[in-house]
Amino acid sequence: MxxxxxxxxxxxxxxxxxxxxxxxxxxxxxEYKEKRKKLEDLKIQKHSWSLSEIYQKIKADTVNLAPIYQREEVWSAQTQAQFIESLFIGIMIPPVYLAEIRPKNPLESIKYEVVDGKQRLISIFKFFKNELKLSNGLQYYGDIFLNSTYSDIEAKYPEEIERVLSSVIDLYVIAQNADPEIKYDVFARLNQGNIKLxxxxxxxxxxxxxxxxxxxxxxxxxxxxxxxxxxxxxxxxxxxxxxxxxxxxxxxxxxxxxxxxxxxxxxxxxxxxxxxxxxxxxxxxxxxxxxxxxxxxxxxxxxxxxxxxxxxxxxxxxxxxxxxxxxxxxxxxxxxxxxxxxxxxxxxxxxxxxxxxxxxxxxxxxxxxxxxxxxxxxxxxxxxxxxxxxxxxx
Structure with missing residues (x-):
C-alpha cells in the first residue's frame, strides 16, 4: 500500500x-528475505583492550579518533574528569564501536575508526598524555586527585594507576567486508544518542x-x-x-x-x-x-x-x-x-x-x-x- x-x-x-x-x-x-541473507556477511568482532593498549593504539594512529564523519570533542573538562574518575572507581564502561579499515597494501596493519565512543577514548588519551587535569566534579577522589594530571597521580599513587592501566574496555569491530547497505543500517542503529550523525x-x-x-x-x-x-x-x-x-x-x-x-x-x-x-x-x-x-x-x-x-x-x-x-x-x-x-x-x-x-x-x-x-x-x-x-x- x-x-x-x-x-x-x-x-x-x-x-x-x-x-x-x-x-x-x-x-x-x-525484500526482507534478501536483506536477512545479507546479514550473513555482517561480522562484528569483540575485542577487550586494556586502557594501556588503547592509549598505545591511539598514539600509534592505529585507532583514528578524528574521522571526518565524527563530531568534534564535545565533552567539557569536568565531564572528562568525571569519566576518568569512573575508571578509578571501576564502573563498567559501555562498549566502544569501531569500523575496520583494511589497507590496500596487505603488509600494512589494519586500522580502526571510531563509530561510537569517541568522547570516552579522547578522555582516556588526553589523561594518559598529561593533557587533562582532573577538575571540579570528582565525587570520590576529589581530596587526592583534584587538579592532578596522570603524572601527578602516578608519582603519588602508582598502584592506583597500574590498576587502571590494566583494566579493560570491550570494543566491537565492524568488519570492512560487510555489505554496505547492512553496514549503513548498523551505523544508523548505533547512532541513536542525543547527537545523531x-x-x-x-x-x-x-x-x-x-x-x-x-x-x-x-x-x-x-x-x-x-x-x-x-x-x-x-x-x-x-x-x-x-x-x-x-x-x-x-x-x-x-x-x-x-x-x-x-x-x-x-x-x-x-x-x-x-x-x-x-x-x-x-x-x-x-x-x-x-x-x-x-x-x-x-x-x-x-x-x-x-x-x-x-x-x-x-x-x-x-x-x-x-x-x-x-x-x-x-x-x-x-x-x-x-x-x-x-x-x-x-x-x-x-x-x-x-x-x-x-x-x-x-x-x-x-x-x-x-x-x-x-x-x-x-x-x-x-x-x-x-x-x-x-x-x-x-
Whole structure:
C-alpha cells in the first residue's frame, strides 16, 4: 500500500535534499528475505583492550579518533574528569564501536575508526598524555586527585594507576567486508544518542573513498566563498546538508550516464527505483571499488560542486520560485530541480544560462505538474529529466 504524504510531510523530508527515512512509493516494499541473507556477511568482532593498549593504539594512529564523519570533542573538562574518575572507581564502561579499515597494501596493519565512543577514548588519551587535569566534579577522589594530571597521580599513587592501566574496555569491530547497505543500517542503529550523525556523516564513514574525500574538500573550499553564503542555511551546514547535496548531485550525474551508456538515446536515471537514498549509496559504494567502471572524471567534481551551489543559490534566493511553490501548494521543488539539471552541468555552466533554463522550467505547466503528486517516483523523476533535456537541447 502506498504511503500518502501531506505537503507538510514532503516539506519536512525534502529539506535534507532527500528523505531522512525511507518513504515507500507505488506499493514498493523491501525484500526482507534478501536483506536477512545479507546479514550473513555482517561480522562484528569483540575485542577487550586494556586502557594501556588503547592509549598505545591511539598514539600509534592505529585507532583514528578524528574521522571526518565524527563530531568534534564535545565533552567539557569536568565531564572528562568525571569519566576518568569512573575508571578509578571501576564502573563498567559501555562498549566502544569501531569500523575496520583494511589497507590496500596487505603488509600494512589494519586500522580502526571510531563509530561510537569517541568522547570516552579522547578522555582516556588526553589523561594518559598529561593533557587533562582532573577538575571540579570528582565525587570520590576529589581530596587526592583534584587538579592532578596522570603524572601527578602516578608519582603519588602508582598502584592506583597500574590498576587502571590494566583494566579493560570491550570494543566491537565492524568488519570492512560487510555489505554496505547492512553496514549503513548498523551505523544508523548505533547512532541513536542525543547527537545523531547525519546521512552525510554516515556516508563518509561507510563509503570513504577518493571521491568522498574530494567532494569534502571541494565543498569546504566553495563554502568559504561569500557569494554562496546564502545557498545553504546555518542549519543546513550544521547538519552537513551541503555535503549531502553534492553527494546527491554526483549520484544523479553518474546514473544518468549509466543509462546513456546502456542506450545512448535513453533519457532516464539508472537504478533509481523511487529510492534516492539507495541510488546515492549505490554510487558511493561503486566509487570505493577499484574494479568498477566509473563514468565521472574526478576532475569534474569541482564543476559539479560549483554548479550545484549556483543552482541552489538561485532557487533558494529567487522569490519567483518560492512564490510558485506557495501559490500551487507544491512540495519543495529545489532539490528535485537540481537533480534533473545537474546531469547537464557542462551545458549549463554559465549562470546566465542556468537562470534562463530555470525560467523556462518554472513557466512550464507540465514540469510543475510533476511535483503535485508523488514527486519522488521513478516516473515523475524521469519525466522531469525529459522536460529539462528538451529545454536544453531542442
Amino acid at each position: 502506498a504511503v500518502n504524504l501531506t505537503n507538510d510531510d514532503l516539506e519536512e523530508n525534502l529539506v535534507n535534499a532527500e528523505n531522512d527515512i525511507d518513504i515507500i512509493f507505488d506499493g514498493e516494499t523491501y 547525519t546521512q552525510a556523516e554516515l556516508r563518509k564513514a561507510i563509503y570513504a573513498s577518493e571521491l568522498t574525500n574530494i567532494i569534502y574538500r571541494e565543498v569546504d573550499k566553495i563554502d568559504t566563498n561569500p557569494e554562496f553564503e546564502k545557498a545553504f542555511t546555518k542549519t543546513d551546514r550544521n547538519r552537513f546538508r551541503h555535503l549531502n547535496r553534492v553527494y546527491q548531485s554526483v549520484a544523479y550525474v553518474e546514473q544518468y550516464r549509466v543509462a546513456q551508456e546502456e542506450n545512448k538515446d535513453s533519457i532516464m536515471f539508472a537504478d533509481y527505483n523511487s529510492r534516492p537514498r539507495d541510488m546515492i549509496n549505490l554510487v558511493l559504494q561503486k566509487y570505493q571499488s577499484s574494479d568498477t567502471k566509473k563514468l565521472i572524471n574526478i576532475d569534474d567534481i569541482s564543476k559539479i560542486t560549483l554548479i550545484t551551489y549556483q543552482l541552489k543559490k538561485e532557487l533558494h534566493e529567487n522569490p519567483v520560485y518560492r512564490e510558485i511553490e506557495s501559490e500551487n501548494e507544491l512540495p519543495r521543488t529545489t532539490e528535485f530541480s537540481i537533480d534533473c539539471l545537474i546531469p547537464f552541468y557542462s551545458e549549463i555552466s554559465n549562470p546566465t544560462c542556468q537562470k534562463q533554463i530555470l525560467e523556462k522550467l518554472y513557466d512550464n505547466q507540465d514540469y510543475l505538474k510533476t511535483f503535485e503528486r508523488s514527486p519522488s517516483t521513478t516516473s515523475m523523476v524521469n519525466k522531469r529529466l525529459g522536460i529539462v533535456y528538451n529545454e536544453i537541447f531542442e
